[in-house]
Amino acid sequence: MSKKLYELISNVLGIPNSNISDNSSPENTDGWDSFKSILLFQQLEKNFHIKFTIDEIYDVKTVSDIKKHLSNHGINLEE
Numbered sequence: 037m038s039k040k041l042y043e044l045i046s047n048v049l050g051i052p053n054s055n056i057s058d059n060s061s062p063e064n065t066d067g068w069d070s071f072k073s074i075l076l077f078q079q080l081e082k083n084f085h086i087k088f089t090i091d092e093i094y095d096v097k098t099v100s101d102i103k104k105h106l107s108n109h110g111i112n113l114e115e
Contacts, residue, residue, distance in 0.1 A: 038113045041106070044083055045099065048076045058100040084111050 045060070046053040049067045062068040068076075080102065081087055086109040096102055103113055 038103070040083075041099075041103065041113060044079055045076065045102075048072060048079055056099060058103065059098055061098045080106070084109070086111065 042053050042056045045056050049072055051067055077088055092105045
């Protein structure tokens, strides 16, 4: 499932999948701006059938944070 997450992120940001890691963030990833963050959360919610709270969205600084919140919603990324 982590592969699916990385592919989703790379598609939204328009960058190669290989450029994404758990430490990727808007500060160190080309193309990850505030607009792309909104698109990313929309796609995450759509693809994983969840709804993020405003607090969760503000808490996300890295891909690792996204994984944490997906896990909190019952999404198993190890599948």
